[in-house]
Amino acid sequence: MKYLASILITLLFYGCVGKQVTDESPEASEAxxxxxxxxxxxxxxxxxxxxxxxxxxTQTLRLNGKIEVPPQNLVSVSSALGGYVKSTRLLPGMFFKKGEAIAELEDNQFIQLQQDYLVAKNQIENAEAEYLRQRDLNQSKASSDKVYLQAKADYQTLLINLQALAQKLKLIHINPDQLTVHNIKQTIPLYAPFDGFVSQVFVNTGKYVSPSEVLFELVNPSDLHLNLKVFEKDWGKIKVGQQLTAYTNSEPGRTYAGQAILIGKNISTDRTVDVRVRLNGGGSTLIPGMYMNADVVIPESxxxxxxxxxxxxxxxxxxxxxxxxxxxxxxxxxxxxxxxxxxxxxxxxxxxxxxxxxxxxxxxxxxxxxxxxxx
Missing domain, CATH: 2.40.420.20 (conserved putative lor/sdh protein from methanococcus maripaludis s2 fold)
Structure with a gap:
């Protein structure tokens, strides 16, 4: 009994000591x-x-991103028909105006296409006259149906051929209505489709280019976009139509107003979301790939x-x-x-x-x- 009592007293003592240390720990931490x-x-x-x-x-988010060209504003120029580059004056970075001749191609097939059109145009006049004559004879039973139908088929075939050749001429910028035997051309021009600047040049004078080959890459700067990176935690704060102010590191005092037009629905590996912004008044002062900052004011809370x-x-x-x-x-x-x-x-x-x-x-x-x- 005495031995059991001794053990109980010892356990009670250590229990009290342990409790005292536990009670003092928060106080020590507080101190x-x-x-x-x-x-x-x-x-x-x-x-x-x-x-x-x-x-x-009122919170201001400071974001960064770079200027990008939307797909519809980045144009790859090629020729509808293959040919040799006779001349071009374009260099990367050069500005051009809409409708300006940016290159000239030459090839025998251009001459052949014009010849085929003029020949078909002359043939169709005779074919039309024969078709009308056989139609009148057939109505009076002076000609058989077989002869009439053959004349009609010949006329319609030539008409289809003429229209197809006319469309091919338009593809190489030759007006079929103005084409005569006296103005057949051996070269064709390529015209600029808009006001913009040259991004890349892939050809040189004397090179043969096929219809599938890209000659130039042109940029239309009228609708450049700023692609901003927004961290996941701030993604919900940006709304379509939200206004912002953008600026470059080199000229922070020169600002561009813009608004969010698209907000990404995918989070990248660096935990950011893309927000596409349309800038006002960028013009020729901004170029694709340029890094920019943007301040977005979040409505007050x-x-x-x-x-x-x-x-x-x-x-x-x-x-x-x-x-x-x-x-x-x-x-x-x-x-x-x-x-x-x-x-x-x-x-x-x-x-x-x-x-x-x-x-x-x-x-x-x-x-x-x-x-x-x-x-």
Missing amino acids: ENILELSDAQLASFTLSSTMIQEKKI TAFALPEESVVDFEGGKYVFEIIDKNKFKMRSVQCGEQGDGWISITNSEQLDKKKIAVQGAYTLLMALKNKGEE
Whole structure:
């Protein structure tokens, strides 16, 4: 019995000791967040305070991206028929006007096509006359149906051939209505389809190009887009039609107004979403591939907030300092939300209700608390 009693007393003793250590741990942890300064230390820096308050916060997102050309504004120029490049004056970066001749091709098939059209045009006149004559004879039963139908088929075949040749001539920019035996051409021009600039040149004088071969790549700068990268956490804040201001790193003072026209529905490997923006007044000052920044103003929201200066970063967390009394301060953890206009919203604001919070001097208090921990 005495041995059993001894064991019980020993267990009770250690149980009490363990409980005492557990009860003291939170107090020890709490004490680490308490800072006391002397009057002399307080006099060495400026300290101001505020209380959490309801504010209207306008947030500005700063994004970056680059200028891109929509597919319909990047045109690959080729020839409908193959030929040799007789001349071209285009160089990468060169500007041109709509309707301007940008190259000239020559080939025997251009001459042959015009010849075939003129021959077919002459043949159809005789075929039409024969068709009309056989139709009249057939109506009076002076000609058989077989002869009439053959004349009709010959006429219609030549008509189809003539129309097909006319369309081919239009593809190489020759007007069939103005073509005569006196103005047959051995060269054909290629015209610029819009006002723009040259992105790439793939040919040189004397080179033979096939119909499938691209001669030039042209850019229409009238509708350049800015492709911005928006982080996943901010994706829901951007709406179609939202206004923004864009600028380059080299000329931050020169701004371009724009608006979001498309918002991506896919998150990339770097956790961003593409937002396509149409810029106003970019013109020739912006070129594809140019990097740009953009400021997007998010409509204001109401929240309980503190000045940004009052919130300090420490070991990956956000903290503020509560002023307990003149010389005593307590570091408190906070969860932050939107920020803008110099204010930052506090999502756990109920924990700071009616408490005085250090603003100016908060970072100095953090340094003093860290020095205390090192000691």
